[in-house]
Amino acid sequence: MIELLNVTKQYTNGTMALSNINIKIDKGDFVFLVGPSGAGKSTFIKMLLKEVDPTEGKIIIDDLEATTLSRRKVPQLRRKMGVVFQDFRLLPNKTVYENVAFAMEIIEAHPKEVRRQVPMILSMVGLSGKSNMYPDQLSGGEQQRVSIARAIVNNPAVLIADEPTGNLDPETAWEIMKLLKQINRRGTTIVMATHAKEIVDVMQQRVIALEQGRVVRDDRKGVYGYED
Amino acid sequence: MAMRIRTVSYMIKQGLTSIWRNRMMSIASIGSVASALVILGIVFMLVLNINSLAESAKEQFDSVQVYIKDEVDAAGIEKIGEAIIAVEGIDEIDFLSKDEALENMKSQWGDQGYLLEGLETNPLPNSYVIKMKDVSYADGVVNALKNQDGIEEVKYYKDIVDNLLKITHFIRMVGIGLIVILIGISMFIIANTIKLAVASRYREINIMKYVGATNWFIRWPFLIEGLVLGCIGALIALSVVGYGYKIAVDVVTQKLYVMLSAHMIPSTIAIQNLAVIFIVLGAGIGALGSIFSMRKFLRV
Ligand SMILES: Nc1ncnc2c1ncn2[C@@H]1O[C@H](COP(=O)(O)OP(=O)(O)O)[C@@H](O)[C@H]1O
Ligand SMILES: [Mg+2]
Numbered sequence: 406m407i408e409l410l411n412v413t414k415q416y417t418n419g420t421m422a423l424s425n426i427n428i429k430i431d432k433g434d435f436v437f438l439v440g441p442s443g444a445g446k447s448t449f450i451k452m453l454l455k456e457v458d459p460t461e462g463k464i465i466i467d468d469l470e471a472t473t474l475s476r477r478k479v480p481q482l483r484r485k486m487g488v489v490f491q492d493f494r495l496l497p498n499k500t501v502y503e504n505v506a507f508a509m510e511i512i513e514a515h516p517k518e519v520r521r522q523v524p525m526i527l528s529m530v531g532l533s534g535k536s537n538m539y540p541d542q543l544s545g546g547e548q549q550r551v552s553i554a555r556a557i558v559n560n561p562a563v564l565i566a567d568e569p570t571g572n573l574d575p576e577t578a579w580e581i582m583k584l585l586k587q588i589n590r591r592g593t594t595i596v597m598a599t600h601a602k603e604i605v606d607v608m609q610q611r612v613i614a615l616e617q618g619r620v621v622r623d624d625r626k627g628v629y630g631y632e633d
Numbered sequence: 634m635a636m637r638i639r640t641v642s643y644m645i646k647q648g649l650t651s652i653w654r655n656r657m658m659s660i661a662s663i664g665s666v667a668s669a670l671v672i673l674g675i676v677f678m679l680v681l682n683i684n685s686l687a688e689s690a691k692e693q694f695d696s697v698q699v700y701i702k703d704e705v706d707a708a709g710i711e712k713i714g715e716a717i718i719a720v721e722g723i724d725e726i727d728f729l730s731k732d733e734a735l736e737n738m739k740s741q742w743g744d745q746g747y748l749l750e751g752l753e754t755n756p757l758p759n760s761y762v763i764k765m766k767d768v769s770y771a772d773g774v775v776n777a778l779k780n781q782d783g784i785e786e787v788k789y790y791k792d793i794v795d796n797l798l799k800i801t802h803f804i805r806m807v808g809i810g811l812i813v814i815l816i817g818i819s820m821f822i823i824a825n826t827i828k829l830a831v832a833s834r835y836r837e838i839n840i841m842k843y844v845g846a847t848n849w850f851i852r853w854p855f856l857i858e859g860l861v862l863g864c865i866g867a868l869i870a871l872s873v874v875g876y877g878y879k880i881a882v883d884v885v886t887q888k889l890y891v892m893l894s895a896h897m898i899p900s901t902i903a904i905q906n907l908a909v910i911f912i913v914l915g916a917g918i919g920a921l922g923s924i925f926s927m928r929k930f931l932r933v
Contacts (some may be wrong), residue, residue, distance in 0.1 A: 444754050454645075454843065477847075477848070480845040482842065483842070484844070484845035488843045494836065496840070507840070508844045510643070511844055511846040511850060512844060513848065515638060516639070555844075
């Protein structure tokens with residue numbers, strides 16, 4: 406599903422963010438990307454989204470080679486993935502429903518399809534009753550659910566999350582993890598960057614540990630493995 | 634790329650919403666496009682009219698007019714005619730009697746021709762109109778004739794035409810310079826408006842990017858915004874210049890500069906031409922302005 410071959414990323418200022426990464430992620434995997442701040446987790450995720458390009462190596466996602474993909478085909482690549490960020494990135498002047506529907510509208514989905522799909526996804530993330538509320542009327546956990554709903558509403562093959570629980574208290578974080586696991590069970594591949602040790606340890610999923618831009622560990626059923 | 638109707642209407646809605654949201658900048662953009670086009674229109678109309686005036690003056694350019702003294706009789710006029718034909722470089726001569734000259738003037742004055750009815754005597758002279766084989770003979774012809782008996786005056790319009798052409802050229806150059814500068818300024822202001830619009834929709838664009846909206850889906854609303862701003866500016870300029878020109882034509886006609894107004898371009902034709910030029914330029918300025926700023930600020 407996702408394959409990185411000898412991937413190296415050096416920023417123009419000289420920072421070596423990732424060096425010689427080789428990783429294969431299969432369809433349906435749930436992968437934690439762990440490591441201290443500055444290890445290169447966000448860079449890894451940005452490369453999957455083709456927000457930055459590696460200086461060396463190849464990234465293959467599904468049938469597309471991200472590294473050599475033409476500008477025109479980038480949207481095609483991004484439609485294979487849904488993204489969730491630490492800061493939710495909801496549109497403040499749109500309701501919960503509109504925020505989720507927006508993701509379908511901008512890929513020109515049929516309005517009928519939008520009206521069918523959005524309530525379904527909102528019910529799945531447990532926000533059916535709040536579809537007419539605005540983001541600032543919601544708790545942090547609820548806002549993150551909206552952003553997850555938006556990320557999966559177009560049925561992407563992969564859900565990518567960069568520190569999705571970073572702004573949430575532990576209890577709410579767990580709710581979000583349950584939701585992610587549930588999404589994973591439906592067959593969606595999940596790549597989640599985090600430095601939440603307790604979560605990684607309990608979830609018992611594949612753990613890829615980065616340190617100073619290198620893969621230092623890749624465990625099938627791993628634990629966080631650091632004391633930070 | 635077949636765009637769906639709802640996509641098109643979505644984009645138009647986005648573009649218009651953004652114009653409203655940044656209305657101060659929108660007004661500045663519209664104002665700058667409008668003022669650039671107003672000046673362009675004024676220069677354009679000046680040049681066109683001076684051109685048309687120069688053009689009709691040019692018809693007399695290669696003709697020399699020989700005015701004959703009133704006391705000369707028919708035989709004398711005949712003799713002067715023979716003398717003229719004998720001069721080198723003459724192609725063709727035409728006799729214009731004083732009565733014919735008055736008739737011509739009446740028809741040129743059009744509606745105001747009746748004013749000439751009141752004249753007790755015809756003040757216009759008998760004359761010969763000389764066509765030369767080539768402009769270069771003009772000076773020789775004038776010199777050969779000006780001291781002849783019975784000739785009142787020999788008129789040749791070269792200087793007037795030359796000066797007219799010089800003025801036209803000057804106005805055209807200054808006009809083009811001014812227009813280029815003003816178009817540049819309007820584009821810059823539109824580019825800044827769009828930059829602001831892009832900035833104010835930063836979050837939306839960011840999300841659109843991640844969800845996989847195509848480049849053009851993201852860009853069209855901004856392009857539409859630029860186009861609409863440019864076209865509104867063009868329409869304002871069109872009404873200002875069109876109306877202004879209509880008044881100018883009326884004033885010139887009413888103030889009895891009949892000869893002048895006969896050579897002015899009619900306002901309906903002027904407005905039709907201005908409409909095409911303004912809309913094309915307004916839309917062009919708007920589109921280019923937004924494309925410039927999208928190139929810079931909308932890396933998708
Ligand atoms: N745009 C950038 N330009 C230069 N250096 C960057 C840029 N983004 C990140 N870095 C550097 O690359 C390294 C990895 O950063 P990042 O991928 O954000 O790590 P993480 O998400 O694990 O904290 C850090 O040293 C960071 O300072
Ligand atoms: Mg990070």
